Amino acid sequence: MFxxxxxxxxxxxxxxxxDFVLVTGDAYVDHHSFGTAIIGRxxxxxxxxxxxxxxxxxHSAEDFRRFGRPRLGFLINSGVVDSMVNN
Numbered sequence: 001m002f003x004x005x006x007x008x009x010x011x012x013x014x015x016x017x018x019d020f021v022l023v024t025g026d027a028y029v030d031h032h033s034f035g036t037a038i039i040g041r042x043x044x045x046x047x048x049x050x051x052x053x054x055x056x057x058x059h060s061a062e063d064f065r066r067f068g069r070p071r072l073g074f075l076i077n078s079g080v081v082d083s084m085v086n087n
Contacts, residue, residue: 002030003040004051007066018051021070026079028054
């Protein structure tokens with residue numbers, strides 16, 4: 001099962017809150033060659049609830065509110081592609 005990327009997917013798992021929201025500049029690909037998947041799965045193995053927020057619209061806060069307030073925090077990475085190339 002993929003890590004949740006929407007509130008509905010999080011609720012399907014029976015979660016009312018994620019421990020971490022992992023924000024990435026890339027699309028979410030659940031494969032061991034992508035850092036977001038590695039970090040998310042490692043945290044999941046340690047018992048944390050991890051939701052993934054791929055390519056959020058940084059012009060507003062709406063995407064960052066998608067899952068509600070995480071219990072422990074947001075983790076942010078730029079993704080595989082350089083952030084200047086994404087712009």
